[in-house]
Amino acid sequence: METRPPVPRAILVGIQIPGVDDVAHAASIEELGRLVKTLGYEVVGTISQKRDEIGGGTVLGKGRLEELAAITGGTGVVGSMATPRKSKARERFEDADEKQPNARQTEPDPAAAPKPEFVIVDHDISPSQARNLERATGAQVLDRTGVIVEIFHRHAHSREAKLQVEMARLKYVSPRLRESSGGGRQQGVGAGESDLELDRRKIRDRLAELKEQLEDIQRDNDQRRSARRDQLRVALVGYTNAGKSSLMRALTGSEVLVADKLFATLDTTVRSLQPEAKPRVLVSDTVGFIKKLPHDLVASFRSTLAEALEASLLLFVVDASDPTYESQLEVSRNVLREIGADAVPSRLLLNKIDRVSEADRAALRAKHPNAILLSAKSPEDVTALRETIIAFFEAAMVEDQLVLPYAKQGLLNEVYENARVLSEDYDSTGRIMKVRGLPGAIARLQRALAAS
């Protein structure tokens, strides 16, 4: 008995517009292929075409569309009034109760030759372009945003990430609901709501509910963050698959997930640097960036990354062995700018250097003189990085004296957590401590000691 559902096959479609060179175009398609594989689909081919814009009713020109339809078994023309097969992906998106995101049942199709059931477009396309493509190809059509939203949906673990992703998903689905139900106004539906209006109202209500729940969580998070405000914090940020979680593991000895797939990490994790520094340094691992990131997901990054935004130092991780690392760097910079993190001091980490030839390393050094070249897999490199982090904080620290009255010994722990105690003395007023720490942390301790 066959119990495993067959792996869905997908064909990729990419348009190369003026200004995008061959290398960038090929890299974008390759990345889409990896995204699609992360969803569990098999990529069986690519149709790519040079065009002036990603426009037109069907994205592709007539000839290429026919070529695509020949592969998928469609008619190649949009004109047919036959209702397209409803997209499984779309059904999943519409399935608001979130039952089984991973279950993937492909229709039993016994007689069929293995034709790709999915057409996946490497750009954001309008709902009507998707519908036209579905009509012409007979396949289910997803665009880049749809793929990314779906991956986020499957990988979200924390309650906050789940709520954010559900929001992004509903916003993605809502306009497509309208179009897929025949487009525009529902004529002749007398009094009362049509199914479509009902669905859209449900979505609106659900969005309002999600927004409220998220605000609650974010208020809690803000409180927790403000309690950590003056701690020594670094955040690993950068393009997806650059090696952030690998560095997190190496720096903190934690067991965060490392995987050779895109968007392995969706939640921010915070752990302390190991062996522990004094005062303790907290390291955050964060969600990765990707090009053409859907806008609603950028918004959700903003809150997931709020943690990182409060770091004193961003470790900006790049996969230096990737031929398109420059554009990955640019995408990451843009997202950071968009979420307001560009003001935080940062160090560029050119990671996976073990995969880079000596000649290319020299070129990287010349191009990025301030960057740190390293491999997350090299213990020496990780030790050196740890020292760089500690040196960064040391440079910002100041020395001061705290007087801890005998009546306030309860604050001792707080002193030890937020500063390094250099020496201790006692006199009639209390415990006198020479300490070293960040100016903000010391000022806060002084205030706590002065308060009655």
Ligand SMILES: Nc1nc2c(ncn2[C@@H]2O[C@H](COP(=O)(O)OP(=O)(O)OP(=O)(O)O)[C@@H](O)[C@H]2O)c(=O)[nH]1
């Ligand atoms: N050769 C080599 N591989 C590395 C290095 N750093 C990470 N990798 C590999 O790159 C892949 C991605 O690593 P992760 O640490 O999961 O990357 P990430 O930046 O956390 O990725 P996302 O969470 O998906 O954004 C894994 O297969 C790692 O083993 C390195 O320095 N050298």
Ligand SMILES: [Mg+2]
């Ligand atoms: Mg990760």
